Amino acid sequence: MVSKNSSKPQEKCIGVIGVGSFGTVIANMLAEKNQVMVYARKEEVVLEINTVHSAQGKSLNPNIKGTSSPKEICEACEVLFLMISSSGFQDVVQSFAPYLFPYHLVIHGTKGLCLNLEKGQTLDSVKKIKRSQILTMSEVILQETVVVRVGCLAGPNLSKELTQSLPAATVIASKYNEVILEGQSLLRSEKFQVYGNSDIIGVELSGVLKNIIAIAAGALAGLKLGENAKGLLISRGMVEMVHLSNALGGSVKSVIGLAGIGDLVTTCNSVNSRNFTVGFRLANGEKLDEILASMDEVAEGINTIRVIKAFLETADLRAPITEYLYRVLFENYDIKEALQFLMKYPFNVDIDFF
């Protein structure tokens, strides 16, 4: 196995699209075993990658080549890691679509949801949405391109810790075993364990839904409610994730896995994450507009709450944490009152799934 890998490391080239913090980490990990090409939209970033081997200040393995041409990276690489933010996801996928073919394997690491609405419609104009109007990131890829062998990367993977080579693990989810095996062989190392899961929708949803709970965790911290309350939130949050994920087509099992509960615990404890910060500042009396104005990137959880709220209008389901967070964020509801309601909410049964 080792000899096979070392005999042809130069032939196979792995593509990484996007050089944000997570993209850079993944590119560096991949570069340990393989030739890697990264794509960045801005010419100056590409120049930086190819001359001083860093991307926006984050250092890159010198063997990594940069390009700003979707065509070049798609032709050079059969396996592509899509590491971009959810807000630009659909546009990027569309711009790559003409160069993607059915032989490509695409693994994405984006946590977010897209909407599949008709032209001219927005979330504000429709108010209610059905499952068919929500797309997970893998569904965006399937809809916009001819690639079918799609996978996703999810789990507790804070870029900062990965850069320091602290031990961690991730989940690669795909309907196709070959995608999981390929991802495992490319990424697995002594410090990085890679699990496989065939329930890609469930894994993607876990990664998305946990952001809602992270906002709530920030709010608890902002209100200084202590560790018991956090334990309560994580447990109730997980139950809510299970029900939502189920309603959206994921399985219960994935929520209990690394991408679900694993990522949830990490995110609820990482005080620097954007979602946590939103909750924290809300609890300290700031309004959403003020918070958003001072953040350079949108916290994904806010978008997720809006989408899930609209979905709840058509689904026969209650998700109290999401619903109250929505009211706090968008209807000027007082966060302390929301908490009162949640404490009184009749959750009589500890676990009501399985």
Place this chain on the structure above:
Amino acid sequence: MEEKYLKHKYDPIIPSKNEWPVVKLARERKEFVKKVSDLAEDRILDLADQNPDILKEELETTLYREKLRIKQNSWVVDPDDEGSFWGEVKASLLQINTSTDLSKEKRLQGYKSILNRITSRYAEEIASNFKHTHYKFTRSVVTFGFSRLLNAARVKGFKSIFSNQYTLQDKIQITGETDQLRDLATKGTVVMVPTHFSNLDSILIGWTISVLGLPPFIYGAGLNLFNISIFAYFMDSLGAYKVDRRKKNLLYLETLKTYSKEAIKFGCHSLFFPGGTRSRSGMIESRLKLGLLSTAIEAQRANFQEQKNDISGKVFIVPVTINYHFVLEAPSLIRDYLSITGQERYYKENDEFSNSYKISKFLFKFFTKGSDISVSIGKAMDVLGNYVDENGDSLDKKGRKINTRDYFVSDGEVTVDHQREEEYTNMLGRRIVEEFHKINRVFSSHLVAFTAFEMIKASNNKLDLFDLIRLPEEDITIPYEEFKVNCQRVMDQVYELKSQGLINVAPHLQQDMDAIISHGLDNVGMYHAKRPLIRDSEGDIVTEDMSLLYFYHNRLTGYGLEKLF
């Protein structure tokens, strides 16, 4: 009322019968059966990991099930030597099991030889018996007989039996992508996948294929049909191979799949009813039996492996829907459905096609009364469900040319990955269902049955399906005017869907609503003893059989039309 359906008969695309793939296959039958049996053996050995213990278990399971089948469920068509064959298998198995001094290798050899005997037997049993003379004869009997009956019925008078005023094509309308189908059938291999509502379908499709000038397709027909001599003759001559649904053991299923895959690779156009059996509920199949469908994908991959990358090695999937006003077997089908769904306490087997007399009676009724059938041919797709252009090249959603081979490639080579192909089969299945809905044609009878049932359901919204069906028929009356309004609403929605390309409608729906309703009522389940829908003396709508009404109503489920009520 006039529509553009096919009236003329096409010239055969391959004039010389000796060039027909099915004839070539029949010529090489012996070698082909041998090949299938050997390949099936390899597949099973692979599945058993070349491990004598696993293989032994499979053989014993097969033996046990076969013995049980012979004892409990034997049919007229079963060969006489079945008992002795399986007796021998048992003896050979016992011999290997009891000789303790055999090496692992020797044991494997022993089991392999038993395996080979079984797969050879299965392959021989499955293989079709196509004879060109029989085919020609059957085709002319069907066409001649049908059109004689038709003319006698429609053009009155004794002499009319020799009239040619009406042909079968007036009765059975073929619409859709007929030219594309003909074209692709000359260039590549076609796998046709029709909806399945009635036993008549196979004959109907066989006839359609011959009208279109296509060489005969091979297809798997339930062995039970071969119990009836008249069907056995038709089936054999139409190129049917035999599928025995009683045999669920691994050895049989693998042999069957190998047969289908090799026949497609050979270039034989094939026909699968992807629903597996007739739709019990009357709904368009939504969950397909994917076993045989997977063989189309395997055959395509195997062609790519053998570097047959041009169109001659390409497999095309062509969905077809068949629409009736009337399904002869409806009463027993819906009874099956209801009892399978669990609410009726018993059900009794009552097959309307159980003997030749009943069939002839049905055919006579069918041709002497005015009930039309339409066969819609859908757009051809590759095995991944992409549409193809006139050169057989696959197109993606944006119309860009793509290569089907790429789906099977990893690291630059075509590779065998069963798990991947399983997923592809699921994808193809979903695409076929989607196409079925798009090319499905709404008939007046579907419209009235759907509307009536939904109205009854809406006015009894506390009842579940089974209570609804047990409602006393004499208590149900729908005032005509109200009925008409609702039919119009459904119809408007149907046209809305049609404008989005999600459904199709028969031309007789272009009349005014009164005419459509009366056409629908006249035709819906018209030969059943109890009619699903009629008008009473006051002109209101009543039903004589709720389950039948449900059956015909189901044809329009799956479009979200229920939301109108």
